[in-house]
Amino acid sequence: MLRLLRTSIVYRSAFIVLGIALLVGIFFALLSYHFSAQSEQEQARQRMQASLSTVENTASIACFVLDQNLAGELARGLLKNGDISRVQIISEGKVLAQADKKPVKGSDQSALAILPGISPSNQLVHEVYSPFNPKEKVCEIHLDPNIDFIREQSTAKARFIVYLLLLQALAMASAVVYVVLTMITRPIKNISDRLHTLAPESGDKLGLPDGNEKDEIGQLVRDVNTLVASLLKTLNEERTLRIQHAIGEKKFQTIFENAETGIFQLNFSGELLSYNPAFLRMFSLDDHGGKDIIANALTSLLEGQELRLHLMIDAAINEARIMSDDFYIQLASSSSKKWINLVISPAEDGILQGLVNDITERKSQEESANQLAVTDHLTGINNRLGFEKEISRLSREYANGNAQGFFLLMIDLDKFKQVNDSHGHTVGDQVLVHFSRLVSNTVRRSDFIARLGGDEFIILLKDLTYLEKAEEIAQKIITLASQPIVINETLCVQIGASIGISYTGPNEFDANDLLRQADAAMYEVKRSGKNAYRVVHLNSSKHQQANDSI
Amino acid sequence: MKALCHLILCLGFWGCCHAAQADLVVIANPQSGIEKLSKDEVINLYMGRNRKLASGMNAMPLDMTAANTEKAKFYALLVNKNLPEINSYWARLMFSGQGSPPMQVESADEVMDIVSSNKAAIGYIERKKLDKRVRMIYDPTQ
Numbered sequence: 001m002l003r004l005l006r007t008s009i010v011y012r013s014a015f016i017v018l019g020i021a022l023l024v025g026i027f028f029a030l031l032s033y034h035f036s037a038q039s040e041q042e043q044a045r046q047r048m049q050a051s052l053s054t055v056e057n058t059a060s061i062a063c064f065v066l067d068q069n070l071a072g073e074l075a076r077g078l079l080k081n082g083d084i085s086r087v088q089i090i091s092e093g094k095v096l097a098q099a100d101k102k103p104v105k106g107s108d109q110s111a112l113a114i115l116p117g118i119s120p121s122n123q124l125v126h127e128v129y130s131p132f133n134p135k136e137k138v139c140e141i142h143l144d145p146n147i148d149f150i151r152e153q154s155t156a157k158a159r160f161i162v163y164l165l166l167l168q169a170l171a172m173a174s175a176v177v178y179v180v181l182t183m184i185t186r187p188i189k190n191i192s193d194r195l196h197t198l199a200p201e202s203g204d205k206l207g208l209p210d211g212n213e214k215d216e217i218g219q220l221v222r223d224v225n226t227l228v229a230s231l232l233k234t235l236n237e238e239r240t241l242r243i244q245h246a247i248g249e250k251k252f253q254t255i256f257e258n259a260e261t262g263i264f265q266l267n268f269s270g271e272l273l274s275y276n277p278a279f280l281r282m283f284s285l286d287d288h289g290g291k292d293i294i295a296n297a298l299t300s301l302l303e304g305q306e307l308r309l310h311l312m313i314d315a316a317i318n319e320a321r322i323m324s325d326d327f328y329i330q331l332a333s334s335s336s337k338k339w340i341n342l343v344i345s346p347a348e349d350g351i352l353q354g355l356v357n358d359i360t361e362r363k364s365q366e367e368s369a370n371q372l373a374v375t376d377h378l379t380g381i382n383n384r385l386g387f388e389k390e391i392s393r394l395s396r397e398y399a400n401g402n403a404q405g406f407f408l409l410m411i412d413l414d415k416f417k418q419v420n421d422s423h424g425h426t427v428g429d430q431v432l433v434h435f436s437r438l439v440s441n442t443v444r445r446s447d448f449i450a451r452l453g454g455d456e457f458i459i460l461l462k463d464l465t466y467l468e469k470a471e472e473i474a475q476k477i478i479t480l481a482s483q484p485i486v487i488n489e490t491l492c493v494q495i496g497a498s499i500g501i502s503y504t505g506p507n508e509f510d511a512n513d514l515l516r517q518a519d520a521a522m523y524e525v526k527r528s529g530k531n532a533y534r535v536v537h538l539n540s541s542k543h544q545q546a547n548d549s550i
Numbered sequence: 551m552k553a554l555c556h557l558i559l560c561l562g563f564w565g566c567c568h569a570a571q572a573d574l575v576v577i578a579n580p581q582s583g584i585e586k587l588s589k590d591e592v593i594n595l596y597m598g599r600n601r602k603l604a605s606g607m608n609a610m611p612l613d614m615t616a617a618n619t620e621k622a623k624f625y626a627l628l629v630n631k632n633l634p635e636i637n638s639y640w641a642r643l644m645f646s647g648q649g650s651p652p653m654q655v656e657s658a659d660e661v662m663d664i665v666s667s668n669k670a671a672i673g674y675i676e677r678k679k680l681d682k683r684v685r686m687i688y689d690p691t692q
Contacts (some may be wrong), residue, residue, distance in 0.1 A: 061643060062642075064597065064599050065597070065649050066599070067649060069646035069647055070645070073645075073646060132628070136590075184612060227573050318676065
């Protein structure tokens with residue numbers, strides 16, 4: 001029942017109408033009971049009065065002669081009137097005659113009987129005068145109204161009105177039910193059913209219910225259609241936007257997926273958050289290696305250089321700068337090494353985005369270019385530029401104070417000019433090549449050889465502090481250089497080497513001084529008859545072995 | 551002459567009118583012990599309310615038959631009612647079996663006879679018929 005009331009307009013409105021009708025009905029029933037009780041009493045009074053006036057003559061006669069029989073007859077006659085419950089004829093204080101109705105107990109003690117409006121103390125007293133003397137009162141007739149009767153009458157009337165009102169209420173409720181059902185609920189139900197099966201995508205619209213085109217229901221349907229249309233429009237716009245967005249996403253995704261550049265995101269502790277396939281390819285990683293491995297791939301790849309990475313990250317975050325640096329890395333999977341260029345830029349929320357490019361090729365090109373610049377084309381050893389770079393590098397290194405000391409050997413070939421002049425440049429070149437090979441085979445790999453030009457060579461014996469060793473090497477070179485050189489079957493040439501040696505200890509040095517000293521020593525050898533070496537007097541030397549020796 | 555005729559006519563007419571205004575009195579036996587009765591007492595006796603006299607005797611009011619004009623006159627005079635009303639009055643009383651109307655006699659002479667010979671009897675006669683045998687106890691003119 002309650003559920004019906006909640007879910008059905010028909011039931012609800014019928015219920016409300018019935019309720020109101022019942023309340024109004026009760027109100028009017030009470031009102032009508034009250035009035036009908038009043039009027040019933042009044043009518044009863046009038047009827048009693050009428051009865052009285054009918055019997056008045058007889059009464060006056062009976063009282064006049066005090067005729068009890070006649071008075072009794074009269075009283076009984078009066079009692080036949082339904083309105084009267086008791087008749088007393090009292091003459092001079094004595095009851096001449098009396099008649100009572102037996103009160104029918106428990107008859108019709110309806111709820112209405114307890115209502116006010118009927119006072120039992122409504123006794124009617126009528127004075128009766130002598131038939132012969134209108135001034136002489138002969139007796140009084142006391143009439144008690146029949147309350148039950150009157151009550152019953154008024155109740156009956158009120159009940160009738162109640163029944164009428166109830167009927168009216170029922171009729172009204174039925175009418176309301178019918179009206180609500182046909183004019184409101186059914187159209188709404190139809191609209192709702194249509195809505196359930198509505199396919200707005202196909203441009204479907206709610207039809208206007210017949211007869212409701214101009215009223216509120218029509219308005220509702222139109223509003224729903226408008227709403228649906230605008231929703232549809234919004235949906236379509238959304239869809240278009242979503243598609244566009246997806247296309248954009250796809251574009252970026254495609255770029256992300258297919259770029260040759262490794263694109264990735266990392267957090268400030270250097271853990272990878274996302275990466276593209278190029279990134280994986282670049283470092284020969286695969287996705288199946290487990291999350292942690294991938295997450296820490298970058299730091300493990302840059303093992304030993306993580307400090308630089310973290311410095312870059314800090315700078316990127318704190319200074320909001322785009323940081324770029326090159327790293328030389330050893331791939332875990334293969335033995336090959338790679339140069340990579342790492343660009344890190346701050347994104348948001350402590351996330352950084354990075355680009356990584358494989359610059360191995362460029363690096364190697366650069367390197368070979370550098371190599372080319374510092375290489376003597378003829379001999380394949382360093383040229384003057386290479387030497388200058390190396391010496392300045394060394395001087396920086398020694399200035400920083402992490403060094404041991406080295407020997408500088410300045411070599412000038414003896415008799416080379418004659419060979420050149422007499423056999424031509426080609427042979428001269430062959431000689432130069434031969435000599436540089438010879439020197440290369442003599443010194444350690446870590447040592448440095450350069451041709452400064454013509455037949456002038458320089459050797460740097462690095463990290464060497466023993467003069468004996470240096471002298472030994474110098475001697476060996478002299479010995480080897482003075483061996484005859486076979487150019488072809490018919491030609492064999494011989495040269496020599498004059499060597500000036502200077503030395504620096506594990507502290508700052510002046511490259512020019514060093515060169516000058518070695519040069520001077522070398523010229524001294526030249527002057528004193530070639531094919532020998534001379535060690536510069538090492539004044540700055542703290543070396544115990546460093547002294548002159550011929 | 552004309553005026554005389556008028557006068558005579560008028561007198562005659564008055565006389566006749568006066569005669570119509572019957573001059574009735576109520577009488578009783580001189581030994582009845584009743585000196586005077588009020589109009590109410592007469593009514594009470596005649597209309598059945600009182601059946602006893604002051605002396606304690608049962609009163610015997612005498613009425614006349616309707617043939618006598620005195621009857622109608624008497625009741626008209628006494629209670630201002632016509633005979634049918636009086637009859638109906640008694641009819642009602644008789645119906646209850648209680649009262650009975652006064653005894654009816656045929657003539658005024660008979661009234662005189664009964665009253666003069668009966669101490670309890672009361673009657674009404676024309677004033678001019680009064681004599682020594684009875685006592686006038688109620689005079690409506692007074």
